[in-house]
Amino acid sequence: MFWRVAYHIAAVEENWGTDVMERARGFYQLISSKAFFPNSPTFTGAGTLLGQLAACFVLPISDDMGRATNGIFQTLRDAALIQQTGGGNGFSFSRLRPKGSLVKSSAGQATGPVGFLRVYDNAFGEIAQGGTRRGANMAVLRVDHPDVEDFISCKTNENQITNFNISVGITDAFMKAVEEDADWDLRFPDVRSPKYKGFTGTVDQAEAAGVPLTIYKTLRARALFQQIVEQAHHNGEPGMLFLDAANRANPVPHLYALEATNPCGEQWLGPYENCCLGSVNLAQSLGPDGGVDWEKLRQDVVLSTIFLDDVVDANQYVPAVPQLKEAALRARRIGMGIMGLGDLMYHAGIRYGSEEGQEFASQVMEFVRYHAMKTSVELAQQRGAFPAIKGSIYDPEALVWQPPTPILPHEHDWGRPQVHWDEIVAGIHQYGIRNAAQTTIAPTGTIATVAGCEGYGCEPVFALAYIRHVNDNGKDLQLTYASPLFEQALERAGIDPETRDEIFDVVMREGSCQQVERVPQDIRKVFVVSADISAEEHVRMQAALQAFVDNSLSKTINFPPEASVEDVANAYRLAWKLGCKGITVYVTGSREKVVLETHATAQTKQKDEAPGAAPVLVPPAASDQVQPELWHESKKPRPRFLAGFTYSVETPLGKAFMTINENGGHQPFEIFINTSKAGSDTASVSEAIGRLISYILRMASPIEPTKRLEEVIRQLSGIGGGRPLGFGPHRVRSFPDGVAQVVEEYLQQRTDRLQNEPLEAESTEAHAAGGHDHPIPEAARPTAQPMLQIGDLCPECGEASFVNEEGCRKCYSCGYSEC
Template structure:
């Protein structure tokens, strides 16, 4: 393992004593997991130690890793090994076991074990509806979503990982419009991802430009009393359905797409696509997923996930070691089936264990797909790349199913198999098919889906679901993958800062596979170093002419791949994943709402079960801005090419808004125009632009600090500093503003952070220290300016001054601040957020 990978492993997975120190070595940690999972095989008459050794070998060779809860929970008193759960919420305040607050209690207990929860709020009556028992008005799903969000923010979450949540609301629910915009203020709901449950009927209405009814069972009907089902079940039961509002389908679609373009949420889940492959339709309809959207689950179900590391299955001469991959899939499938038995779940919520054993879902996926494509010389996103990815995932699914059939032969099928699509007496399961005919031969062994069908008829199958491609944030870091999950590589080279006993070490990270390829092309050390320095600029080699063209063809990173290619890659793999996959469709900063709209429609047409998008820098946009201001920023009339769908570049709800009064009225009023000075300086968190505006007498009056994307933690801290200093400057006081600013400099100067930038007198220790340097420079220049002219400025003007640094140090500026290491290296990927500097993950 690399030093970074080993550090992450020790920090996340090794058990610790009451003093916080490790009580096991890394090797002992792997054996603890291997042995405690293998131990359940005793009940099936197997040799526990022999199987434990096999599990230990596949783990320590990094050919397969289970999800993080299995590493942290196996063989511990907690013993909770699953990452994701879905809990039901019915329209009841407490009598029913699935009622609003009973489910909140169950979810809190799961959160304490580090598990994440998914919920569909679609069964809750709309806000303002009549509540017969109290003659009051219903809170509605968004109101209770906020209740849940606040509660989870207070729950002390156990283990070494933070639990996350997913809220889903159907596109025909009367409150869906409010739901779509409920996270416009990114600080209002912080413990949930949100997704709209989309139906085929809605997408068809969008295509045909027809109206769409927002409806819910009539809660005043005597038949509704005690009802807890879905909208379709209400219709089947003869309960009247009330239409609350009729909207234009394209207008609602526009609202969803515009909000996703703004900040990546809501995501979209395609309900009908998921239910077409629901393995147990006789038990339930699928309504919700886990927090990252890749795992569809029924009420109280959970799934034990794991990933085969494709970067450890390279064959010679840029080929795939298919036989090694087959063996890893076989053993990994058995491992995950054993996890279902070994898991202690949450004893206080017995429905969890019952649901898990009933269907015995497992989720075997992959990580390092991009690594394998670098090795084989195939461009991620190309037609060839789509076929390659499909062939790899088909191979995994095929061998996982054969293994599950063998396990059923040994120890029996999942208990709920009668009536499922795998019912041996009436098999309705159909072998998966690629989106387009294969034309390439990468030496993959032949696949015979007929043998799978015959095996199911003869023996059944052990697991109702077998495959899921989940986020692999921490485990991919430990495994040493360059590409997380099924995502492309994020960057070929960048700077990573490491804290070594209080010393800041700058380590240059370069893709080992890229370096190897450069070496194979005959480049010497100096040539490679020069190329890598150029690649370091933005992480891509596409604009570095000195990189051999053949390498540029397939050494692509996420930013080099079009959104359409991202979607088509997802769809190609989805064809062979019986659950779903966690992937983010990344758009460049210039992407329009129309681009996002096109991606959504393409994902639906290609059979994806959901889609998550993220527009680079999208949080720099302010949804509640005036149209006039937006047009000024755009430099045009704000129109987009999406006229066919009635989609505008800016939110339909945008209207004239005003800044709230932040301070008491004893502060000095702001004139209409002020002269100002803008300074630019490097800080440990990247370049900052600091504007100081002056009032009468050339006194400093207000300060604005722009240091990162709006919505990021860095930007929040910067804005807070600017507001507080401005507050101090504008208070009515007998102390001159310039003297107040000098005191601010004294308070901020010298504050240390996680690392420093520069040397000697120009050393910047932190963002506050960098601000102090700028303010000190401004005060000095102000004195010199006034001494030379003696005439205060009388018109609004801005001067840009660049403060030189002693050393030009490249910084890792690829994302948001990491709450663990402080690096600006947290990016949106795999449907979640992860840090490329230290391996921290919010998956």
């Protein structure tokens, strides 16, 4: 695979007289050593008939139903073709007229941005992205659009609009109005004006063109800001995209204003633009004695930049949408990024999030950006500058671009060679630059896993130990992962193997080493995970990196479960003030109930819920902000493998066998009931009851599955029939009553298991008369292996390891991703 990719990307160098085989060998060594990986579509598309190598696209949507090439349904068609090739799409819905406004041609009322967003979402739900996964998309609406309030709340129920991330496009004017507690107008060009006919621009362009604006509503800016913050606190969406910050760094303002990003928010693009991304692996640049191998990093960045520039020419794009190739070749955007920052900081003994960590990350990213730009200038000398350079910020005759500067002064010396930005300025004046944009920090969920990074992208490490589920020809293998760097640090501290194993057992349960007293304090200081880092530190790390990224970056600001709405608001304000181009937040557990929890938390809950415990009073102001926690899918998808318990019970309809399967966290997930011969009325009734109970367990509900089973017991218990069976407490009055009794026994045994009480070796007595036994099969007995407890419940494997990271969601246990 590595050779296929290396050769087919290098083949375009024939255009420049380069030795193709020599270049291919260089690319092969670069990626096979895991020093650099391009984005996944490059791996899957290079050298294939598909040949589409880009991961992210932005498509325009104009206020037109069918005549314009960028009309609503023409764009939907283009997006569907892109998703079939493995690309994700971003859209700004801001140009669509508000819901209910006049449509002159039909004398009807407009559907509005949110309505068409739902149309797009339903369409994308039927399209597999690249034939392998559901489509990933981003929807953006300006903060001054009249429908913005509906947009903010359109994903309150997360079973709706499941194929989109959503973000509000924020302006500086809005944030200043929030600070000043000023009024804010929701406005749109007057669709009744003759000047609106044929106009397809933004609100700002309407003002410049003399198209009159209609103010639909005026409200306090802080009230609208609060709506955004409360919804983000509820389930992580919408995010914020800072339009003015992005456009201040727009390399080609003469072509367009930036309005939208790709699905994970790190790549701002103009209409029909796309970008081929790649990441250098910082974990491959570890120097001796906790240092950085700066020379290796420089070499990797140089060759990776050449690789990405070649991808622009090697890409087949989507022939049915010719605007994609035209836009790509016009600006030749590339997105050089990083992965393994967390690994490098562990190696260097620097705490992620600290001021020292912010400066270290800044110095690393400046080094990457500098050598990416230096290489791009050299490529311009050899191959020519990007065609749209005239009028851009890189125009050699009217150079607007200025070298980037750090947020924090660079005072520490980590042995990094000097960078000379004046040489870059001189080079652009003389040769121009090959690529209008050079750097992006993208999500690296798949490629970082393959590369063996502990820290994905620019994120901190999420867990020092976890269980990875691997499907080996239909068999589920559980592989215990432990951080090699953490283990090496423990070894250097002289901790014996037995104690190290005990430490990892605790880390597996807690997700962090911060409360493990056996871990030396100096190791605890460095080996922090995402949950150990404050939200402010997350934001400041993002800003430190953003200063040397000309596009943007994928990062999630993770909050603890007890975070308040005001905590989220403060993060948004800080991100704007520090010059970030966007922000995504996530309050742990806000999207779905965290089933696996620490023993300490579980014991606290038991005390709070104990009989006689004092009620917890919630002030009215706080209770207004409480949102229900949902099991979000309309019906949870079934994982390939589930462990379960099979019972037998005598009923008036004969012997029944009931299998109760559990998902992650020992939650009941489904029930199978078999009685009599297949095809009989008895068998059909038992199957029907099993299906209904299973659906109750898998449907979206704020009530956890065990509570739902308790209600099933209450509904079925005591139902009488014509032929009751047995006597006393084990009397089975009917088939439904027998089902209820088995479910009740299962719940009791489940409680015993979770309280770590030893399972009895003897079989328990059956509920049916005659004392039929139903021992728990050995295969179904819970193992002593610690369960991962670092995130939400994964819809694929059921483990509590589904985390928000890099602007998307991924599972550390099975690799499932919603990026």
